[in-house]
Amino acid sequence: MNHHHDLHPAAPNAPIGVFDSGLGGLSVLRHARARLPDEDFLYVADSGHAPYGERSADWIRERCLELGGFLIGHGAKALLIACNTATAAAAATLRERWPQLPVIGMEPAVKPAAAATRSGTVGVLATTGTLASARFAALLDTFGRDVHVVTRSGSGLVEAVERGELDTPVTRALVESHVAPLIAEGADVIVLGCTHYPFLRPLIEQVAGPAVGVIDTGDSVARQLVRKLDAAGLRRSGHAGGERFWSSAPPAAAREVLGRLWHDDARIEALGI
Numbered sequence: 001m002n003h004h005h006d007l008h009p010a011a012p013n014a015p016i017g018v019f020d021s022g023l024g025g026l027s028v029l030r031h032a033r034a035r036l037p038d039e040d041f042l043y044v045a046d047s048g049h050a051p052y053g054e055r056s057a058d059w060i061r062e063r064c065l066e067l068g069g070f071l072i073g074h075g076a077k078a079l080l081i082a083c084n085t086a087t088a089a090a091a092a093t094l095r096e097r098w099p100q101l102p103v104i105g106m107e108p109a110v111k112p113a114a115a116a117t118r119s120g121t122v123g124v125l126a127t128t129g130t131l132a133s134a135r136f137a138a139l140l141d142t143f144g145r146d147v148h149v150v151t152r153s154g155s156g157l158v159e160a161v162e163r164g165e166l167d168t169p170v171t172r173a174l175v176e177s178h179v180a181p182l183i184a185e186g187a188d189v190i191v192l193g194c195t196h197y198p199f200l201r202p203l204i205e206q207v208a209g210p211a212v213g214v215i216d217t218g219d220s221v222a223r224q225l226v227r228k229l230d231a232a233g234l235r236r237s238g239h240a241g242g243e244r245f246w247s248s249a250p251p252a253a254a255r256e257v258l259g260r261l262w263h264d265d266a267r268i269e270a271l272g273i
């Protein structure tokens, strides 16, 4: 496989490359689209390999180099890693491989959660890979010192979203099994530390109840993307932005779920890598 895509001098009219282990990153794309109506976005859903949460950091790094190379090959002027797990494993590697390219990553919102809690206990729902990462340990060290942080890996939730099952009895039971222990430990704020989870937010809020705050990082990541584009002089204007989607999952299934999570008429292409 070829990792040696070379970066052409970036122009503001080039698209922004976005990727995730699957369709979860659409929860971030939604915010990016709202903040940047003039931009074109390329979105790669690596659904054929989801979930990343249980894979090794080495495997994720290799795969992210391939996905980044694919997006750069399609002209991307910046990369948005719409995945906490991939950011934890591979953001540094991507920045090293493409030092000129703005690379925007994301991490669980421990800082705003620590500022918001009144009980002093914060719940973080994320993948095993994110929770086990050195980046997450550093995040707790910096922002989690004065609060009690309870973590929980949301096994099965990514798969439920990938199947487009946002409100079935099975998904509801699964959400309950992950959220109830956080509440039992006294959490009054729950951080959605995986980009698939915002699609389950209505269920999570129902299970958690009105006294518990739920924090999603999508909009702050979108604002960070805007800042990085501005700093690099790469912001596009005067254009009605569009999206182009690829997935490594079987096309029929990918199209069906994309229709549900994005737009009925959204087209998805087979990812050839």
Ligand code: DGL
Binding pocket: 020, 021, 022, 024, 025, 050, 051, 052, 053, 054, 082, 083, 084, 085, 086, 127, 130, 158, 193, 194, 195, 196
């Ligand atoms: N959406 C991802 C995240 O934000 C990864 C989910 C997975 O594939 O495990 O962590």
